[in-house]
Amino acid sequence: MTSPNKPPSPPSIWTRAVLAEQLQTLGLELGDSVLAHAALRSVGPILGGPDMLIAAIGDVLGPEGTLLGYCDWQLPDEVHDAPKLRDQIPPFDPLRSRSTRDNGAFPELLRTTPGARRSGNPGASCAALGGRAEWFTSDHALDYGYGPRSPFGKLVAADGKTLMLGAPLDTMTLLHHAEHLADIPHKRVLRYEAPLLIDGRTVWREFEEFDTSDPVVEGLADDFFAEIVEAFLATGQGRRGLIGDAPSVLVEARPMVAFAVHWLESRFGVTRQ
DSSP states (O other), X not given: OOOTTSOOOOOSSBOHHHHHHHHHHHTOOTTOEEEEEEOHHHHOOBTTOTHHHHHHHHHHHOXXXXXXXXXXXXXXXXXXXXXXXXXXXXXXXXXXXXXXXXXXXXHHHHHTSTTOEEOSOTTTOEEEEETTHHHHHTTXXXXXXXXXXXXXXXXXXXTOEEEEEBOOGGGOTHHHHHHHHOOOSSOOEEEEEEEEEETTEEEEEEEEEEOOSSOSSTTSOTTHHHHHHHHHHHTTOSEEEEETTEEEEEEEHHHHHHHHHHHHHHHTXXXXX
């Protein structure tokens, strides 16, 4: 018999219904658009496997809501300019190119879920599933792919949310959008070539974007995204909770990005009029 002062033990295996209830408690709502980062192992065992986590999120969002994940793709930076490998590099194909392993299994799981769409910028590509999936993934700018013409910019415009489901706070990709927007000096710019599949042919294209592999400017810690998110949560915005066994955070995209832009600009002496 459970003591009245002792909280009930968590289930030995998480169900779709319980996960959906936890997501609602955290603040996810019907019709939301949400960019999720998920460390699947941290959730614990799920009845039916990790597909049921996507299904649970879909149950909460409903048919008009949209779930997004950050894919990138499996082209290591060091092979971009390797002449001996150039002819052997498979081109980026939104329908078939795998998501990078660095982002865990969740984005690839979402990308391959029936009905999902994927945007066309290789390194900044996102998968989306739900009512506005086509809108979120269409017309993704090939240069500066974390700017306004991206799923990240659209998430802000749509008053969407970002869910860190057991994922480290320094992996909140939405903050690359804040790096793009922040008016700070000496941003690192990355220029490289990569192959795209266009009308069945491999076409090499030059790309240019702010460097997302390191902090966009010198003088920031490698994990400064986590510092920004913790500072944002300390203002009383956003929510923390458990999804399965995973410590999770849910924030609204627009105020999160605005806070991050101000955080960056204030550290480099920039004052907006």
